[in-house]
Amino acid sequence: MAELTVRWHGSMAEIPEAQWHALTATAGLPFYSWTWLVALERSGSVAPRQGWQPCHVTLWRGETLIAAAPLYLKGHSYGEFVFDQSFAELAAQLGQRYYPKLLGMSPLSPVLGYRFFSAAGEDPLEITQLLLQQIDRFCQEQRIFSCNFLYVDPQWQPLAEAAGCATWINQQSLWSNQNYRTFEDYLGSFNANQRRNIKRERKAVQNAGLTVTPLLGADLSDALLARMHHFYAQHCSRWGAWGSKYLTEAFFTEEASALRDHLVLFSAHRGEPTQPVAMSLCVRSEEQLWGRYWGSDEEIDNLHFEVCYYAPIEWAIAQGLRSFDPGAGGSHKRRRGFVARPHASLHRWYHAPFEAILRRWLPEANAQQHQQIEAVNAELPFNASLPALGDSAA
Template identity: 35%
Template sequence: MSSSKSLQEKPYNAQWNASIEYIERMAWNQLAIPMQNPFLEWEWLYLLENSKSVSSNRGWYPRHLTLFENNRMIAAAPLYIKMNSDGEYIYDMDWIRIARRIDISYYPKMVGMTPMTPVPGYRFLIDPGYDEMLITRIMVNVITQYCKNKNISGCHFLYVDSEWVPMMQHMRFVEWKHYTFQWQNKGYDSFDDFLQALKPSHRRNVKKERKALEKQNIEIKFSVNDEIPHANYAKMAKFYSNTGTKYDPEAESFFTPAFFELLPKFFRHRSMFVAAYSREKPDDPLALAYFTHKNRLLSGRYWGAAFDIPFLHFNVCYYSGIKWAIENNFIIFDPGAGGSHKIKRGFPAKLVYSLHYYIDWRLQFFMAQHIDEINLLEQKEIDLINENLKNLQQTA
């Protein structure tokens, strides 16, 4: 752990922390728990580091920033030094190529996000009793100076809270638009009520995919928090690893077996599993999907199966999440990154943002000059996706 005081206004003191375990758990969570995003909480970040899912060997060097007034922590930011862009889900290859062409070292860079977790909501964690603009400016100054001192090319905040964007633009960060898929509860009374919002042909397709499991004698079960069978965590680790190997045999899984082993100890209170069972073996799941829940936000994170079964993925990961969200009055269901197949299953494209500041003025100038055109193209794609989704829905 190190301290940086050069750019702070009295009486504030900033510290750089090489691990979340150096930061007092309760002090961090007093700032993080009010946020809708559960992945900014101390326990999740500790899980990532303690399980070695996040480590220097995997390209993530924790450098969390904390800000104190009279030995009391009043602000914090999860931050990482990166030597690659793995696990960020913001694809910056074009900026890397431009940096090379003008002879700028793109790495190392600093990233603000929850590693391998593309869920919107990142922002600085600031005590509401303080002037947010002032504290944010102090933290940005400390970060910028650190990047200059350490020859870090710039700082990038990914999957940020949309309400945070205007403030950061005032501090010279460039806004870059992207999209993910999120389902929104429009006051549905039941899953059947949700289906009634779809056009008949699309409704029939969803019913067909759901009935496919019934014909194969497969049933879906939910378990939440303390209801979750302990064996599910180890089984989830195995399924998760198998899924990664299936789609990319050369790739290393982002999350280690130790991550799933530690999940019940540190994050059971925000956990939910969807499990698919053969009725012939009701205690041995054929497939599992892991979700988190907080403040009416349901987030689908990982899934895997013992073997391929038609439509199993859609039922376990999408339809079950929608059903559970409706039954528990959740407003948003984020099923995870990627997948145009989500559109046909009721998930609209949702605008998300990243924020960027490069130390070298040439790269910063180039991005600022071209980002409006890039963002316009992204917005057009979002509009097209959502227009296609409307064609699957009933008109009022």
């Protein structure tokens, strides 16, 4: 049997596409496809000058790729949506340099599912231990303060925990399809007051003369994708320095066409759907939908809710999708069909005093987070099955 070897890569393009696809395809996550990750790098959205240095690690048996971990050296904490700035402050108080840090996630996408990907027939626990050993060695040799895996796959989490990773719980939103056949079925899960509110919000968009049409596949012309960049950039600019404008124009105009099979645009229009006044971009798999970006040329009451929540939910029901993750942030999501769910990030620190402090703090912090999630979900104006941390169906 060929000896195992480890390789580090400064670009996803260094890894053969077919071999990467063989590892990741069964996960059903577009955000970890070779095409998606390469598009981020080629477009300059993920690059050293943006504070994201690709640093992927792979495990080979001969010339066959048997395991991989997408990783990045980060010079800041932006684009992660797991806010560890207090960790950076603590490191400074201890006289330590927090950045750069090593990070495992799909860049700029708070999407549950990070793991070490391995080939069929390989032992996931053994793979996890082997790659963590290599990561530890790399971080210690390069004097990297920490390694952090965000939005981890609940099925992979216990393997990494068994290998010594510390767990930090945060929360995000999720809509789950409770076997709805129509949007009216979905509305029926709400109490009467919120059901009226949602109908009024949708009616306001109709009264503005707008129709919302989902566009996908062959309907996604280069011009329409470029138009989506306009909306994205315009929306980010409204928030000034806090606008989180991470994707470059080239991602939309040069790279996104290769991702058409996974994109859905929801166009709000008065004439043709290809002439939108507002639009949102979602990403889909065979079973899930993720909300990502939106923007509008007009200020219209409740248009954001329609284009980013209601129209995607209605489409997801029609397609038989089982869940819709609307993206990070936004307590307003709770009243519109989304429950709070826990998600875990896993951490390894290479400074003993810092690690001791954090490991003492985490149990109480995690317990408080679970209590907060329970309290939020206790006030939901609709009936829902509440996902647990280990619920891989989410």
